[in-house]
Amino acid sequence: MSGPAYLGLRALVKSYDGVKNAVDGIDVEIARGEFVTFLGPSGSGKTTTLLMIAGFEDPTAGDIMLEGQSIVRVKPYRRNIGMVFQNYALFPHMTVAKNVGFPLRMRGIEASEATRRVEDALDLVGLRDFSSRHPRALSGGQQQRVALARALVFQPDVLLLDEPLGALDKNLREQMQVEIKRIQREVGITAIYVTHDQTEAMTMSDRIAVFNDGRIEQLDTPLAVYRRPTTRFVGGFVGDSNFLDGRIASAREGRVRIEGLGEVRVPAGATAADGAAVAVLVRPEDIVRADGAARMSLDNRFEFVVRGIVNYGDTVMVMGETGGLGLRIRMPGRAVGTLAEGERIGIGWRAEDGRVLAG
């Protein structure tokens, strides 16, 4: 974290039925100006947590601190937190300018000042010429920008975004990721972004909080979450992965015994005791094809039978098996050559590309 905590969630719990906790003890400290993504599958508690920050849900226990002050008892309309909703929630009976001016009107800001700020906000999202249109006359991406302008125009302390790109098609989604990130940096606002899309989380965030079952499994930078997942769930949810189940043969020497495969080398000084049940995570792109002499530089070398090939153009996912275990290998598109189903090839990976997780 780059600065002192600006927004803090302390042991936050939400239960709707008094039996199961939808949010089960969330602790996060967010610095001013930071972009944090809540990433997780549906029902993992990420949206509920966001709604508690916005004030639309009351926490069952725990506290929410903004600049050292608890805001749990503050009504949503007094929190000064901007929010972009999943389906934008633009007011259909108001023009773009009226929509963006709404929060200023609610704050009794004088008309000429409000007009100026609405224009600035529309400039920021590149929609100045659309101010007299109604939302229904705009495309999905434009509506999204209006929603963003409306959530920023009153200079909120925090910006919340609830799966804001879910309704857009793929190209527009990528464009808006860049756009949202640019605007967030330009304004310097603290932002929390909720999504189940790991690509969005990877490309936009300063840090990612991976939610599962009401808890945060890991909170770290995108690269760390991808390269050094701390749980099997995180490893499986973020990015493609191979899990090899086995037991630690020697933690000190970095050897894990995999059922059906034999021993694989992992970084020495692993986290669990000898004999403990673990899973070794190997990313498909870390496994390389290596026949003959090239094999010798790899710590783990196996024979692999090709069972299926999925071509993505830039890369190819090769599915097959090694010693009865299913394995996925990602190769550069041009490296595949004449690879055919049923073919036996040599593969391998380096010890440091294997990550030992609790099994």
Add this chain to the structure above:
Amino acid sequence: MARPDVRAWLLVGPATLFIFLLFVAPLGEMLWRSVGGADFTLKHYETFFSTPLYIRVLGHTFWTAFVVTLICLLLGYPVAFVIARYGGKLGGLLLLVVAMSMWTSFLVRAYAWMVILGNRGPVVALLNALGDPNPKVLFTTFAATIGLVHLLLPYMVMAIYAVMARIDPAHLRAAASLGATPGSAFRHVYLPLSLPGVVNGCVLVFIICLGFYVTPVLLGGPQDHLIAGLIGEQIEELLNWGLAAAMSMVLLVATLGVLAIYNAVVGLDKLWG
């Protein structure tokens, strides 16, 4: 939208035939009679427009329709709001109650009001106990208005509810997150979004009320007769078909006038939600 072809006409054929034979044709005959048939005359219309009583009844009909619509709106809007906003068991129950009163015959309901408001009814008994020895409740404008409101309230609730049910709750959250108190959010967001339902409900109730016959006759006094009652009287008691037909045409034109205004402002296709 696809262009209607032969199959489309076949689908609407039976209903079109039914309406033509039993509605358009009789209506044409009424129009025919109102101008004296083959001996063309406008004397029935002259009689209508030159008789103060008839003009008064027409005015009273519009006034009653206006008052009933207003009361239905004031009573119906909050009910529709609760059903749409809170839903669940309470909403379902309220919706059932509203629908049930729509399913009960209006004649039965008019007689029920006669019992409730009549001389042996609870209302009179209560007023007696409060010191009014001889209250006049039944056969008054008050009774007629209550009866009409009771009959037409479900239409108002349904029309408003149909629009409210489609208002995305995210709009209210958005308003709150932007700094609107619950009152402001209602005034600036919810109310304008529910307005189409209000207009629909008002037009529906107003138009049904314009042509209402039985309830004011049964519950109101002679001064509460609406124009439909007057038409019935002309036919049943005076066999004055010409004048009755002319009155019907006036009522029809008035109703179409209201619909025309609605169509110009909102669009007729929106009337049923």
